[in-house]
Amino acid sequence: MAEERVVEAARRGDVESLAVLYRRYYATMVWLAYSILLSRDQAQDAAQQTFVKACESIADLKRADRFGPWLAAICRNEAHQLMRSRRQLVGPRGVEDLYAAQPDRDSDAPSLVRTAVDRLEPMYREIVVLHYYNEMDYRRIAATLGIAEHTVRGRLFRARRRIEKTLRKHGFPEGS
Amino acid sequence: MARPQPVDWLDQVILETKPGETPKADFDAWRNAHPAAVKRLRQRGATICRNKPLWASILRLAEDMGRSPIARLAVAAAIIAGIVILLSSRTDHKAPPATPPATGADRAVSPKTEAIDPEDNEIRLANELFIRGDTEGLLSLLHTARPRVVFTVVAYLGELGDASSLPALEALAAQWQGPTEENPFGKAIDQIHHRNGQDNTRPAEHTQTPMVIVQSVEAPLPPARESHPLTCRGVVVDKAGVPVPRARVWAQSCTGDLKLTDLATYVQTDLQGRFSMTVSAGDVDTSDRMYLLCRDGRHALGWLGLPADRETADFTDCRIILYEPTVVVGTVSDTRGRPISGALVEARIVPAHEPTSAQEYPYAVSNKRAVQTNYAGRFLLTDIPAGSLLSLSVSRRGYSRYDSREGYGSLLGTSPYLDPESHTIRARREDVKVELLAANGRIDGKIIDEHGHPHDGAVILRCEDSNRILAGLGYGYSNGRCIPMEVSQRGVCSLDDGGRFRIEDLPVGEYVVIAVDPTSGNMIAPAARTTISRSQPQSHVTLRIGPTVGVRVRVRRQTGEPVDGALLVLNDWHATHRYTDPNGYCLFHLVRDNYAVRARCWACKPAEAVIRGPYNSGDPPVDIVVEALPELGGRLIDESGAPIRGWVRPFVTERILTDAAGCFVSAKNWENEIYLARNIEGTLTRFCFGMVPIEGTELEFHLEPPAVFTGRVLDYDGTPIDDARVTFSSAVPRLDPDGHGYLDPLDHGYAAGTLRCSLFLFAGRFRLEVPVGIRLALVASRDGYQGWSEWVDPAPGQTYNLGDIVLLPGSSQRP
Numbered sequence: 005m006a007e008e009r010v011v012e013a014a015r016r017g018d019v020e021s022l023a024v025l026y027r028r029y030y031a032t033m034v035w036l037a038y039s040i041l042l043s044r045d046q047a048q049d050a051a052q053q054t055f056v057k058a059c060e061s062i063a064d065l066k067r068a069d070r071f072g073p074w075l076a077a078i079c080r081n082e083a084h085q086l087m088r089s090r091r092q093l094v095g096p097r098g099v100e101d102l103y104a105a106q107p108d109r110d111s112d113a114p115s116l117v118r119t120a121v122d123r124l125e126p127m128y129r130e131i132v133v134l135h136y137y138n139e140m141d142y143r144r145i146a147a148t149l150g151i152a153e154h155t156v157r158g159r160l161f162r163a164r165r166r167i168e169k170t171l172r173k174h175g176f177p178e179g180s
Numbered sequence: 181m182a183r184p185q186p187v188d189w190l191d192q193v194i195l196e197t198k199p200g201e202t203p204k205a206d207f208d209a210w211r212n213a214h215p216a217a218v219k220r221l222r223q224r225g226a227t228i229c230r231n232k233p234l235w236a237s238i239l240r241l242a243e244d245m246g247r248s249p250i251a252r253l254a255v256a257a258a259i260i261a262g263i264v265i266l267l268s269s270r271t272d273h274k275a276p277p278a279t280p281p282a283t284g285a286d287r288a289v290s291p292k293t294e295a296i297d298p299e300d301n302e303i304r305l306a307n308e309l310f311i312r313g314d315t316e317g318l319l320s321l322l323h324t325a326r327p328r329v330v331f332t333v334v335a336y337l338g339e340l341g342d343a344s345s346l347p348a349l350e351a352l353a354a355q356w357q358g359p360t361e362e363n364p365f366g367k368a369i370d371q372i373h374h375r376n377g378q379d380n381t382r383p384a385e386h387t388q389t390p391m392v393i394v395q396s397v398e399a400p401l402p403p404a405r406e407s408h409p410l411t412c413r414g415v416v417v418d419k420a421g422v423p424v425p426r427a428r429v430w431a432q433s434c435t436g437d438l439k440l441t442d443l444a445t446y447v448q449t450d451l452q453g454r455f456s457m458t459v460s461a462g463d464v465d466t467s468d469r470m471y472l473l474c475r476d477g478r479h480a481l482g483w484l485g486l487p488a489d490r491e492t493a494d495f496t497d498c499r500i501i502l503y504e505p506t507v508v509v510g511t512v513s514d515t516r517g518r519p520i521s522g523a524l525v526e527a528r529i530v531p532a533h534e535p536t537s538a539q540e541y542p543y544a545v546s547n548k549r550a551v552q553t554n555y556a557g558r559f560l561l562t563d564i565p566a567g568s569l570l571s572l573s574v575s576r577r578g579y580s581r582y583d584s585r586e587g588y589g590s591l592l593g594t595s596p597y598l599d600p601e602s603h604t605i606r607a608r609r610e611d612v613k614v615e616l617l618a619a620n621g622r623i624d625g626k627i628i629d630e631h632g633h634p635h636d637g638a639v640i641l642r643c644e645d646s647n648r649i650l651a652g653l654g655y656g657y658s659n660g661r662c663i664p665m666e667v668s669q670r671g672v673c674s675l676d677d678g679g680r681f682r683i684e685d686l687p688v689g690e691y692v693v694i695a696v697d698p699t700s701g702n703m704i705a706p707a708a709r710t711t712i713s714r715s716q717p718q719s720h721v722t723l724r725i726g727p728t729v730g731v732r733v734r735v736r737r738q739t740g741e742p743v744d745g746a747l748l749v750l751n752d753w754h755a756t757h758r759y760t761d762p763n764g765y766c767l768f769h770l771v772r773d774n775y776a777v778r779a780r781c782w783a784c785k786p787a788e789a790v791i792r793g794p795y796n797s798g799d800p801p802v803d804i805v806v807e808a809l810p811e812l813g814g815r816l817i818d819e820s821g822a823p824i825r826g827w828v829r830p831f832v833t834e835r836i837l838t839d840a841a842g843c844f845v846s847a848k849n850w851e852n853e854i855y856l857a858r859n860i861e862g863t864l865t866r867f868c869f870g871m872v873p874i875e876g877t878e879l880e881f882h883l884e885p886p887a888v889f890t891g892r893v894l895d896y897d898g899t900p901i902d903d904a905r906v907t908f909s910s911a912v913p914r915l916d917p918d919g920h921g922y923l924d925p926l927d928h929g930y931a932a933g934t935l936r937c938s939l940f941l942f943a944g945r946f947r948l949e950v951p952v953g954i955r956l957a958l959v960a961s962r963d964g965y966q967g968w969s970e971w972v973d974p975a976p977g978q979t980y981n982l983g984d985i986v987l988l989p990g991s992s993q994r995p
Binding site: 014015016017018019022023026027030031034035040044046051052055056059060062064067089103114118121130132136137139167168171 | 197200223224508
């Protein structure tokens with residue numbers, strides 16, 4: 005309810021309320037954009053642009069309780085638009101290529117894990133990024149993305165299983 | 181609820197891959213960067229506020245109605261009935277005359293609206309706060325009030341004159357989208373400054389009515405910046421505080437995009453080191469920085485940043501400190517000791533004992549320098565004020581960037597060699613070692629007069645690097661003026677009492693020593709040539725002063741119109757450059773000798789003339805006629821269309837620097853001329869044709885990563901050749917005057933240093949970066965061997981391995 009009041013005040017043009025929302029959602033939007041762009045700098049650009057777009061259209065927001073999903077949708081659009089405009093291929097990098105080029109496996113374990121995360125489908129990747137990198141629990145992720153909590157739990161479970169499978173396939177030292 | 185703790189190894193390894201820290205939300209920065217968005221939010225919010233009672237009630241009613249089918253039917257019936265009544269009333273009566281829509285002003289004066297408009301409540305509140313002199317209350321209201329009330333509050337704040345309201349007003353002034361002279365926040369800021377300038381005490385009582393105050397604020401105020409000239413006075417001293425006489429002092433301004441503008445011609449300091457000059461700062465924006473610069477023959481360039489506040493700052497006590505010039509020589513190599521050529525070495529120099537803020541100066545002029553390593557991986561930074569703190573950063577494609585710690589390499593004393601020191605840094609493929617070494621080359625000499633006696637007058641000895649390996653990047657155009665680049669990259673010293681001089685800190689190379697009079701800049705003796713080698717790092721030269729003769733040179737166009745500001749250089753020695761006066765004349769005082777003098781001016785082909793030895797003062801001027809060229813404008817962009825800061829280089833003239841938006845204007849020598857374009861960092865480059873593909877569109881050069889060619893050069897016995905020359909040339913399709921096509925070969929061997937088309941040989945191996953865009957011939961050659969060449973059409977960013985290139989013996993070596 006508290007957030008709905010803040011959103012409502014922001015709809016009326018209250019900049020301080022917007023500041024509250026900005027501080028509350030900025031990091032989440034950065035990580036959400038990162039899950040698409042795989043670049044911190046570009047993700048920050050996308051997050052900032054998300055709030056610009058939000059300022060322009062927050063007056064049209066019908067339900068204040070859906071602010072998080074609404075903002076996340078804007079952020080996804082911005083990230084995709086940024087990716088298209090910069091024509092960057094930020095899709096999954098080839099684990100095999102990376103692995104072949106790096107004979108010292110232990111020293112490149114973080115790269116391998118990150119590559120495995122990057123190779124996930126966007127639906128799973130955004131959950132992993134928000135959960136691990138942004139340290140959000142299932143309930144907050146569900147509220148932000150506008151999906152059910154059990155859906156978050158299920159996607160995260162499947163994402164973890166896929167990462168684990170990829171790592172085991174390349175002989176990643178378990179339990180290290 | 182906190183996120184659950186990681187339960188197994190997978191959680192841990194994923195957490196370890198987190199790319200960077202959690203981003204911090206800086207709303208103020210975002211707000212300052214996007215003032216239009218905040219403005220839009222307020223505008224739309226204000227609309228919602230006015231409409232909210234009606235729409236909110238309708239929506240609430242609709243929601244309630246929607247829950248019951250009976251209610252829905254009732255609402256539908258009511259709507260139909262309403263429509264019928266409305267139609268019947270329109271058909272029964274004449275339509276009323278059209279009335280203009282109510283304006284904000286109409287609403288403001290309407291007694292009915294006034295009774296319910298919350299704006300008036302806010303205005304009343306603002307009035308009360310103003311009468312009480314409550315600045316904090318007004319500031320609170322400023323952030324929450326409606327737009328119309330905001331202007332009233334701002335006017336009150338300006339009238340109160342409390343400086344604590346300045347930050348809030350300045351933030352709002354920066355967001356103002358309208359004309360600057362109408363910026364109410366700016367007016368209030370000026371009013372506060374004005375009040376605080378008169379008396380810093382806040383008025384005890386305010387008896388004026390608010391309306392009067394609003395009018396007084398909105399009345400036109402005198403312009404904030406008056407275009408009056410500034411008078412700068414001061415003294416130039418050396419680090420010991422001794423005044424420096426006859427030093428040249430001039431003033432420049434620098435915009436945010438590093439555009440330099442001369443504000444005043446130079447003046448010379450008197451015997452007490454004092455100077456006084458008038459600086460025309462009227463056209464200088466307040467955001468631009470102004471500098472006083474100073475140079476004399478014995479010291480490195482000195483500079484002083486002038487205060488930004490031109491209204492109240494004191495410009496009559498400027499103190500410029502000059503330090504001795506020093507050099508830093510170094511080698512960039514990888515961990516295996518192989519030299520890395522084409523690495524960009526950037527140095528940031530902060531003179532010690534001085535406030536840093538006043539010593540900042542733009543790139544390439546003073547405290548920031550950039551040079552590239554040569555084929556041997558060596559670099560040279562000169563004209564650095566002794567006692568400076570130096571920070572180096574080295575970058576090269578394929579290697580990670582190297583940044584020395586702040587203040588690394590404190591240069592102390594008059595011969596401040598950097599101690600040899602190695603820094604190993606992590607690189608992508610292999611480590612880079614930056615090794616700083618002292619240059620131990622030295623030229624000793626003396627100057628004698630016509631009778632063989634030691635000369636005891638003031639003379640500046642300048643050392644020109646004749647082979648242009650370490651520096652001498654040529655010429656560039658900036659703001660329509662030709663500038664000798666890297667002019668300071670030369671050894672400089674002065675005579676002692678016995679007419680002797682010593683130029684130190686020189687790396688291996690060939691040098692020309694020129695004796696220059698410090699006051700006039702004229703040569704007083706024929707130049708002497710000498711060589712510094714690794715086996716003989718010391719050299720000795722003797723310069724004999726000869727009688728000089730005044731040589732007038734005139735530069736004019738083909739139409740006879742004199743050329744103002746043309747750069748004239750003798751024998752390509754940067755030490756001897758002069759600019760023509762408005763009548764196109766320039767006077768050189770030269771000892772009798774033959775000189776080649778070359779004129780460079782904007783949108784003209786460089787032209788050359790020869791000054792013959794028997795020239796007499798009464799002879800007619802040496803005439804140089806320059807051919808004017810049409811101009812070609814365009815811009816550099818990358819693949820996403822973003823502007824690139826860099827330069828373009830037509831092959832018959834010098835490079836043209838672009839502005840921050842990537843735009844350039846170049847002299848157009850002929851149709852479809854080929855240009856080499858490059859960004860500052862050297863990471864993107866391309867050969868481009870200077871012709872717009874579609875008439876009416878803007879000329880754009882799309883820069884791309886260069887192609888890389890690698891290979892190994894062997895002789896016919898299979899022995900690697902370490903000193904072969906690998907370069908590239910092109911053949912550009914052209915049309916002759918009869919319309920027949922032909923291929924015009926262009927040699928780009930000179931490009932190896934300046935274009936970051938690097939070449940380094942080790943065990944015969946080479947790596948050459950080549951701009952794409954045209955078909956090129958790679959050439960490998962060495963004296964005594966037959967040349968090898970192969971045509972290639974490289975793709976951007978691709979690496980081609982040419983394998984082993986075997987050079988066959990030349991005719992002189994054949995058995």
